[in-house]
Amino acid sequence: MTTETASLRRTALYAKHRQMGGRMVGFGGWEMPVEYAGIIPEHQAVRRAAGLFDVSHMGEIEVRGSGALELVQHVCCNDASRLAVGQAQYTGLMTERGTFVDDLLVHKLAEAHYFLVVNAANREKDFAHIRLHNRFAAQVEDRSDAYAQLAVQGPRALAILQQLTPVALAPIRYYWFTSGPVLGVPALIARTGYTGEDGFEIYFDPAQAVRLWEALLEAGRAAGLVPCGLGARNTLRLEAGMALYGHEIDDQTTPFEANLGWIVKLGKGEFLGRAALEAQKRTGVPRQLVGFEMVEAGIGRDGYAVLRNGAVIGRVTSGSPCPTSGKNIGMASVPAGPGFEPGAELDIQIRQRTARARIVPLPFYKRPR
Amino acid sequence: MAYPNEYRYTKEHEWIFREGQTGTIGITDYAQRQLGDVVYVELPKVGNAVKKGEAFGTVESVKAVSEIFAPADGTVKEINEKLAGAPELINQDPHQRAWLIKIELAQPAELDALLTAAEYEQFIAETAEH
Structure with a gap:
């Protein structure tokens, strides 16, 4: 029950989190709040x-200069040439084996200027990987220390953020962005x-992080905005069926093996891992990612073995309790092929016993539109 | 939340309260705060033996699994059936209504070696400083 925090990095909001009662834990090399009031109420x-x-x-x-698009296209599996200025894309940073160095968002800030948002624990690795493969004379810069990032999420997010900015938010479409002042701060x-x-x-x-954090909480108070930790972030993304690096995806996993075939654009031309991905598309994947919910009591958690007929498969x-439905849910990597359709059953090794689980379609949660 | 003076405590954050040959066992307020919202509790069966220092059950929150260690040797006499349907009791009232099990103590004198409330409070204060 202790957490080693000696060598962890802290965001500009560290003191604020402590002051507001956030419970701090180590995550990806950073000391971050895992929860404030509790994961369930925050979720x-x-x-x-x-x-x-x-x-x-x-x-x-940031990647910019005349070779910027070529470099992004070379190291990522999605097709960044389809992006308009002001548009963002979910993609994978690939090894030559077509596995994930990381997953990331690519934003097109301007012609030949891209803004990549990567996982905290992978930042140095990603930066080195992109530079290593930069034979396009693009400028690559790790700008992480120049940015704070806040996420306002939920059905009332737009109304809350709109109080702090003259930028019209409603016209911004999903996976698009704009630049403008928030509380007078360029963002x-x-x-x-x-x-x-x-x-x-x-x-x-x-x-400006503390000022914006406080102003957002104040602006959202009447609407029910609450500060949330990484615990709720994890249960929310799990319900939404979204991958987390080190869990659903890693450098041993291709997009096809993680239900992420849609981010692989084999038609865009040469890129790192393309040959391996093309071969896998032809011959088929060895395993697949499925969603499950527990039928018997227990919580199938990260790393637990999945069995069928007594054999580990x-x-x-x-895996986690799902605060929306109250069920215990998870995602599991299982062999490809038949027998793993929704409704099929699995056993999950929970300490000294096994508990029955049922495969269900992903995602577990889809927001009403 | 106060740590009752009549209880004894472990460094693994369990408490035990002795009445005659019976020991009632639970987890401390500090433990429930570290865990967060408890969503699931796994307890042994009545009649099972528990051994001092060995895990006899688990408490799970959304984020974490924590084993519960027996503060003393004994045999399970009763388990708190309410927790299966209301695990959140552990967050609400860890020292009273959310007791986990009652055991028939094999050696009641074992409890004398455990931490007093004052010693336990000092222990968690030191833990929190690190």
């Missing part, structure tokens, strides 16, 4: 009203998120 606030997350631990890498305002709800992620000068990639 429910995001589904019903809105939540505010400090996600300043995320890394930001990149993106309609993106990791919760399965409508919402915004804003990027700005860390020196896979593992749970993420």
